[in-house]
Amino acid sequence: MAQSKVLIVEDDEGLREALVDTLALAGYEWLEADCAEGALVKLKSNSVDIVVSDVQMAGMGGLALLRNIKQNWPNLPVLLMTAYANIEDAVAAMKEGAIDYMAKPFAPEVLLNMVSRYAPVKSDDNGDAVVADEKSLKLLMLADKVAKTDANVMVLGPSGSGKEVMSRYIHNASNRKDGPFVAINCAAIPDNMLEATLFGYEKGAFTGAIQACPGKFEQAQGGTILLDEISEMDLNLQAKLLRVLQEREVERLGSRKSIKLDVRVLATSNRDLKQYVSEGNFREDLYYRLNVFPISWPPLCERKGDIEPLAKHLIERHCTKLGMPVPTISADAIGKLVSYPWPGNVRELDNVVQRALILSEQANISGEHILLEGVDWQDASGLQQIVEGNDVATPDVKPIAEANPVTKVSSAGEGLGNELRDQEYAIILETLIACNGRRKDMAEKLGISPRTLRYKLAKMRDAGIDIPN
Numbered sequence: 191m192a193q194s195k196v197l198i199v200e201d202d203e204g205l206r207e208a209l210v211d212t213l214a215l216a217g218y219e220w221l222e223a224d225c226a227e228g229a230l231v232k233l234k235s236n237s238v239d240i241v242v243s244d245v246q247m248a249g250m251g252g253l254a255l256l257r258n259i260k261q262n263w264p265n266l267p268v269l270l271m272t273a274y275a276n277i278e279d280a281v282a283a284m285k286e287g288a289i290d291y292m293a294k295p296f297a298p299e300v301l302l303n304m305v306s307r308y309a310p311v312k313s314d315d316n317g318d319a320v321v322a323d324e325k326s327l328k329l330l331m332l333a334d335k336v337a338k339t340d341a342n343v344m345v346l347g348p349s350g351s352g353k354e355v356m357s358r359y360i361h362n363a364s365n366r367k368d369g370p371f372v373a374i375n376c377a378a379i380p381d382n383m384l385e386a387t388l389f390g391y392e393k394g395a396f397t398g399a400i401q402a403c404p405g406k407f408e409q410a411q412g413g414t415i416l417l418d419e420i421s422e423m424d425l426n427l428q429a430k431l432l433r434v435l436q437e438r439e440v441e442r443l444g445s446r447k448s449i450k451l452d453v454r455v456l457a458t459s460n461r462d463l464k465q466y467v468s469e470g471n472f473r474e475d476l477y478y479r480l481n482v483f484p485i486s487w488p489p490l491c492e493r494k495g496d497i498e499p500l501a502k503h504l505i506e507r508h509c510t511k512l513g514m515p516v517p518t519i520s521a522d523a524i525g526k527l528v529s530y531p532w533p534g535n536v537r538e539l540d541n542v543v544q545r546a547l548i549l550s551e552q553a554n555i556s557g558e559h560i561l562l563e564g565v566d567w568q569d570a571s572g573l574q575q576i577v578e579g580n581d582v583a584t585p586d587v588k589p590i591a592e593a594n595p596v597t598k599v600s601s602a603g604e605g606l607g608n609e610l611r612d613q614e615y616a617i618i619l620e621t622l623i624a625c626n627g628r629r630k631d632m633a634e635k636l637g638i639s640p641r642t643l644r645y646k647l648a649k650m651r652d653a654g655i656d657i658p659n
Contacts, residue, residue: 323495369413395444
């Protein structure tokens, strides 16, 4: 996924860090500034998709910043927040061109819902699946047929295989292609937040609900909602979701008013849902409601004809994003890719491609640049030894579990936030090694729930960190 970038302007350091953490965990890139003047400096050298700014700040205030932004970047959306909200301030802000106004304190979901309306987490592609394998082409022909209907579709397949790409393909081939495509990862959001995120809530519905907030179903009106990893949803919430699907209407938390829905529902899972139903972990009635038309998207090892075009597509995408010339890839490199079993599917292929781009130094990518986990290297120190043996210039850093301070793994923002996140990643990797990869033991040792651990591991993979199986 390509991530929309948010500029946070807030002079309260603690609140600014909390806002940054909320956005980062939701999949957004971010920049931060502690004053309006600093925000203007960052805007001159960085492209962002939305600005979230406090109103009451020393020096230039939020309204003055808003006016300056509208003069110089008239199409850049600005969302204001303040602890001194009143109707007059809200009206003034909207007249000046603010897209909306948030009253402090507000729940994290309020911020995420506001930002997602104007700067949604974006896809790197336009929904076109990159395929060449005969099996994949036949599945796309099937997807074209089901796309013309409004039937619910269940896309099944292993993690990292491209289930969301298939879902976007169905949306873009449907009559709803001009409507919104709203994806929500049911495994990534805590149970106590998922209901409010899906269905929305009214002011006062729970502690911290300072103002009303629409849910993902409302945001998807006229388009498609994707319930990613639906099998991870709590059973109690499954019952509420079933009612929404049956009645085609939703009630916000704290409201008795029903909102009619015009939304197509797609869902994905990496589990055997029939077995999950028989084990009592998934409602049978919800299974049949969602499983109107199932599509099984195979693992990458069963679509060998897709590997070469996917690798070339990923190379081109990363080079375009970084402003680099696109290198060629040799036949021996392609051969090495095709012969590998890809337990991590397309997500792992993307990691391998990024490593190859780093090692090739923008020259031709050859077989020696394709370093495969479990074949060429077993851990971070082994990878470093291979790189040093090939005389490739690389920073002199310790393996992440030994480094102190921890080697940086992300550069989406600046300051303490990244350092804390990198320290957390190092602790998780150390725990993974100590527990021999047993996720249940890891969660207990770290003092977090298995759901939270899955989410953190997913964020680490997205940051380009290889998670040993």
